[in-house]
Amino acid sequence: SRNTLGYVQFVETDKDLTYGHKLIFANMIAQNGIISKDNMRPLNYGALVKTMYKVAEYATLYFNNDHKVQIHCPKFGCGLAGGNWNFIQDLVLDIWGDHRVVFYDIKK
DSSP: OTTSTTOEEEEEOOOOTTTOOOOEEEEEOOBOSOOBTTBSOOBOHHHHHHHHHHHHHHHHHHSOTTSOOEEEEEOTTSGGGOOOHHHHHHHHHHHHTTSEEEEEOOOO
């Protein structure tokens, strides 16, 4: 179901008129709540890995070899999720290593 850890919701948009690229958002459900005294690491690494493999599989199945897939994302899994960014980077290399991945970090 939509709120189950490990679920991914794919949302396709119309082509970006500026560049002609297809934009697809992947909402990965791998976190249960936010950091609190009783929930020190809301991020579930098992669910995160499951969602990341679903994104990789979708990219492989959806696009043929004529298209380069780029994954653009925030530094997910850390911050309010409580995950270790260094570990998550290793997961990205292991799971999404065949694609160009661009991370965004919001400056405060």
